[in-house]
Amino acid sequence: MLELRAEQSEDRWEVEALYDLCFAPGREALSSYRLRDDVPPVTGLSQVARDPDGILGGAIRFWPVHINGAHDRWDALLLGPVAVHPTRQGEGLGGSLIRDSLAQAQDSGWARVMLVGDAPYYQRFGFERLNGVEMPPPTNPDRVLGLDLRPDGWKGVSGQVIRWGS
Secondary structure (H helix, E strand, O other): OOEEEEOOHHHHHHHHHHHHHHOOOOHHHOHHHHOOOOOOOOOOOOEEEEOOOOOEEEEEEEEEEEEEOOOOEEEEEEEEEEEEOHHHOOOOHHHHHHHHHHHHHHHOOOOEEEEEOOHHHHHHHOOEEOOOEEOOOOOOHHHEEEEEOOOOOOOOOOEEEEEOOO
């Protein structure tokens, strides 16, 4: 049985090592990482999963971003990365991390969450393609997905996704 808990500062390097193991070299060159530069993950929503011996089995992070429209600015969560150690894959751990952290994000008052990912996987959690929300290039617009955490959370939201505090 794995325990899900909020990521702590002492988890950081172990989580980074998990991401290095699970993702291709150069992952930090992706445009979504420019939105994360010098911005800490959202406390309490970013989680780790550990077994009874304390071994890391998975991790998920959330980052605050803005969507800068022509006349408005909206806050959103950027989900990712989410990773499960290869020895724990196929156990439903990724889904558990996603569902649990999305419920916490909703309870925390966030209205919307987005990610860059594979629609067939993330549709099971309610994510849909976002039209009019533009990630920094080079990002395939078909992979920009969003989920309402409140009714109509994405309604009327459009514009460029920019770094929190910009």
